[in-house]
Amino acid sequence: MTKPTIGARRTVADQVSIEPQRMIVEEKIDPGQPFPSQCEIAARLGASRASGREAISALSAAGLVQVEHGRGVFVRAHNEQSSSESPEN
Template structure:
């Protein structure tokens, strides 16, 4: 049963429903099984199922119509586009970021200068303003800049080189979560949490906050990975 992992249940249910649609031959306009049947089939609670369906609805994959049912809108999420699929998957990119940037954030907590802190604070405030004004492209670039600042501060040139060399791919992974405007401010909230851990010089706290941020960003995109 999927509910054996409570924190990940909605994300796992989301992936299971996407697989059901892909492998079940559902077409736009087709009705999925009832929510009761879906919950029983997936072995999840109704609450977890509703959260998964809400995410799929935001991604443009299904339409949840009270009293009528759940209907397929598109074979794939309309807002989700990963242009680098022939080179590397979105899931692999998020996993690499989880490993590299979690470590980098922890190291940066020990090495940040006052100038680094000032630049990070300015970045976080600028992102808040861009998101409030609905400028998601600019917010994504500030997101990338925030992560670059931490990589530079941590002092590991090999990690910085890996991400800089594939800058377009990493930037695309930071744009993806913004396909869900109603959750866009979560990125800013998570950056603020990372920043607070950095200001405390908490190595473990910064690493945890960064890893949580990247997992959450992936799940907002519809990508779930085990760690």
């Protein structure tokens, strides 16, 4: 029996956050622009709203977006991003 490789499995939220992260890193979404909502991300990628929420939380933790309660989610200036700017493959 083959054991699964450690780290080989990604959560749905990890998978959902990859494409939005690529959009930001490749500068397809300019700094300061509004980022799609949890529901929009989920709908675009065929995932649940909870997965969209998790993806935004992961992007926020990575320093790619800033969540402003009552206003929305905004892309951070590229020089404000964390040192880990490459999306996971």
